[in-house]
Amino acid sequence: MTFGSHCLLCIATAAIATAGHAATPSVPEFAPNPAVSWIALTGKLEPLSAGAGPVQDDPAFPQVTNDEFRATGRQPTQPIADLNNPILQPWAREEVRKYNALARADKALSPGTSCWPMGVPAVFLRRIQPLFFIQAHDKVLMVSQPNHEVRHIYLTDRHSENVKPSWYGESIGHYEGDELVVDTVGMTTKTYIDDFYTPHTDRLHVVEHVRMTDGGNRLEIRLQVEDPGAFTMPWNAIIRFRRVEPGRAENTAATSAVTAARPAGPLLEVNCAENPFSYFGDQSRPIPQATKLDF
Numbered sequence: 001m002t003f004g005s006h007c008l009l010c011i012a013t014a015a016i017a018t019a020g021h022a023a024t025p026s027v028p029e030f031a032p033n034p035a036v037s038w039i040a041l042t043g044k045l046e047p048l049s050a051g052a053g054p055v056q057d058d059p060a061f062p063q064v065t066n067d068e069f070r071a072t073g074r075q076p077t078q079p080i081a082d083l084n085n086p087i088l089q090p091w092a093r094e095e096v097r098k099y100n101a102l103a104r105a106d107k108a109l110s111p112g113t114s115c116w117p118m119g120v121p122a123v124f125l126r127r128i129q130p131l132f133f134i135q136a137h138d139k140v141l142m143v144s145q146p147n148h149e150v151r152h153i154y155l156t157d158r159h160s161e162n163v164k165p166s167w168y169g170e171s172i173g174h175y176e177g178d179e180l181v182v183d184t185v186g187m188t189t190k191t192y193i194d195d196f197y198t199p200h201t202d203r204l205h206v207v208e209h210v211r212m213t214d215g216g217n218r219l220e221i222r223l224q225v226e227d228p229g230a231f232t233m234p235w236n237a238i239i240r241f242r243r244v245e246p247g248r249a250e251n252t253a254a255t256s257a258v259t260a261a262r263p264a265g266p267l268l269e270v271n272c273a274e275n276p277f278s279y280f281g282d283q284s285r286p287i288p289q290a291t292k293l294d295f
Contacts, residue, residue, distance in 0.1 A: 028178050028212055030133035030219065034266050037130030037145075038219045038241035039251065045121065045194055045223070045237040052235035054225075055096065055196050058082045061104070067127065078103040078110075081196035092199050092230045099197040111192050115272040117149050117167035119191025120184050120206050121223050124239050130251075131241065132267050140173060140180060147272040153182050165202055167191060182208040193225070201229030217243045 047053025061080040102108040134141040163186035173182040219241040226234035
């Protein structure tokens with residue numbers, strides 16, 4: 001199957017799962033058909049109106065995104081973090097400072113550049129690549145189109161006795177009215193919180209409240225994040241998405257086969273790990289490989 005061809009198995013699975021789930025009207029349908037996807041509006045974790053929030057851009061160095069470049073021609077820049085955020089423990093602040101130094105020297109890359117899985121919540125920060133949902137009676141799958149990273153959310157009320165660290169941790173969930181509530185633990189420390197390379201420890205605990213707004217044209221995920229190993233306090237954030245669906249909400253973003261941005265439609269086959277990059281004369285991180293079964 002070539003790049004850009006439809007992933008027929010994924011489409012069929014999505015259609016079957018969605019059709020079987022539609023019989024329960026009280027459950028929100030994030031994918032009423034397999035062509036529905038969601039694209040982040042800003043690619044940033046945004047603070048709520050009150051309380052501690054996520055690391056943000058340094059006001060002295062506001063980021064120029066690729067979207068702004070396309071609109072204005074301004075030179076894009078890498079995000080530079082505000083180190084004054086009180087949620088950061090000293091060691092975590094030092095790690096972010098190191099990234100800032102690279103960003104200011106134009107030698108920083110986003111965490112997903114080398115095709116490593118992003119983890120939670122960083123997976124939601126891809127600005128132009130779509131996120132798909134597959135809803136079944138016993139689980140919900142979140143599928144990120146680049147590299148077909150699949151996150152399993154098991155519809156149960158308790159975690160495993162011994163959770164083993166993994167790229168997306170162990171996620172359990174349940175529906176509360178029009179929301180899907182997800183509880184995730186056990187994420188490997190190889191992932192980061194955001195594009196500032198904000199680190200975390202193996203004590204990271206993330207709770208998500210996922211719901212549609214604006215008549216189903218918008219999706220929002222409210223995050224509650226705590227990690228006593230990296231943060232001084234629990235904090236909250238929100239990220240918003242727009243619906244993309246043929247005939248209803250076409251994708252208005254610039255499309256590119258290289259970045260996996262594409263017109264509205266079902267999931268495509270996109271193999272990031274087969275295209276390793278080397279930037280700034282340095283070796284890229286090695287392609288992720290599994291040397292043994294993880295189940």
